[in-house]
Amino acid sequence: MADTSTKNGRGATNGQPADRARVWGGIDLGGTKIEAVVVDARGEVLGRARHPTPAKGGPGEVVKELYGALGEAAQTAGIEPAKLAGVGVGAAGAVDANSGTLAHTSNVAGGWDAPYPLASDLGDLVGGSKVVLGNDVQVAVAAEYKLGAGRNYRSVLGVWWGTGVGGGLVLNGVPWRGQGSAGEIGHMVVKPNGARCGCGRNGCLEAYAGRACMESKARAAAKKGEKTLLFDIMREKKRTRLSSGVWARALKDKDPLATRLIDRAIEMLGTTIASVINLLDVEAIVLGGGLGSRLGPLYMGRIQDAMHPHLFITERKPAMHIAELGDLSGAIGAALLAGPQM
The missing domain is CATH 3.30.420.40 (ATPase, nucleotide binding domain)
Structure with a gap:
């Protein structure tokens, strides 16, 4: 079962939807798990969910699981995925942020080499929210630099x-x-x-x-x-x-x-x-x-x-x-x- 707890009791606990203009989704695509969050403008976590990363099935199966985790995190925060101001995905492999493609993966769903349009495919499922890609560790380090140990x-x-x-x-x-x-x-x-x-x-x-x-x-x-x-x-x-x-x-x-x-x-x-x-x-x-x-x-x-x-x-x-x-x-x-x- 996915983990859909919220941090500090915030988010959907008051029964009100999050501010649609100032709420973003973030997804960490890892080798064994997919972690999704919804955050406010201060980086405060309003909702989260965790799903296992598909061990096979290729990029299409991965996109479905990304959307599933994001949907649960958004539900916990009291907002529909389509109402998020934007969605970021951190992934291992060769990330082309400009084209929104991911290539040369080895630890996810059996891996693939050719560039795959992950941002546009996830964007089609989310509907209405811009999806951007970044390297998984680069974005994690940026978060630690701004909000954590760095x-x-x-x-x-x-x-x-x-x-x-x-x-x-x-x-x-x-x-x-x-x-x-x-x-x-x-x-x-x-x-x-x-x-x-x-x-x-x-x-x-x-x-x-x-x-x-x-x-x-x-x-x-x-x-x-x-x-x-x-x-x-x-x-x-x-x-x-x-x-x-x-x-x-x-x-x-x-x-x-x-x-x-x-x-x-x-x-x-x-x-x-x-x-x-x-x-x-x-x-x-x-x-x-x-x-x-x-x-x-x-x-x-x-x-x-x-x-x-x-x-x-x-x-x-x-x-x-x-x-x-x-x-x-x-x-x-x-x-x-x-x-x-x-």
Whole structure:
């Protein structure tokens, strides 16, 4: 069942519809879940809903699920989707904001390579609301910069550790997107000719730290006879994938395979983040995503330790924080992309 709770008791609790001229929708399209929110001009969440991301069916099935989650969030806020002032969608892959297309996805509904007109197809379902696209981590980092853990800094690197590993940058107060795909920290090469990544290349950080790639490695090890609790916990939790909660439980139970794979992920995360710091010298790092939010409080110190040997200026370490907006950072950031200017 979808989560349709509201934040701070606001939104539809008074039985009145939200202000139609000043309310926006935001959707975070993730590898395992779709998070939708409706926010006001201050970024306050009026309604929210969560749906599982389709594991197959292609982009058409994804658009249907996006609309379903948005509709539930809007209903909670007391407004019809067609009355929203705008809708933003944050998605992983090659986003062309100008044309509203999404291409080269690997973690969603079986993936697709050719540009798909996601904005226009979702707009047809929503009716009357303009739909805009942005990179999922870039919009999440922008939300954390404006409203969350990065609000006290001018330059921030966001690292979203989840199904994949995404990144986003704010430099001197300006979200830095380059030609559209800046911040792809997960596809920085940490080991030439190394492990195969979901993007089709070898040696990317994501090949070592992305949850999907770690699951693939765990399945291969289990098939070879290596003992692990990971899949027992997955079945116990009635999951079909190794979710962040499954990894957290296995680590708590000191499962050897889970521990070894997470240790490797932490080493590679530290190495890669240090390289970005050496290049850009940002003030702060915000760690988010499913694994980042779940494991960050326990493992952030170890990531910093893994960074230390690779930092050029060791006496000036960047501040490091867990994303304050949690699971909603991507959806709130997508909504901000659609209109509210903080």
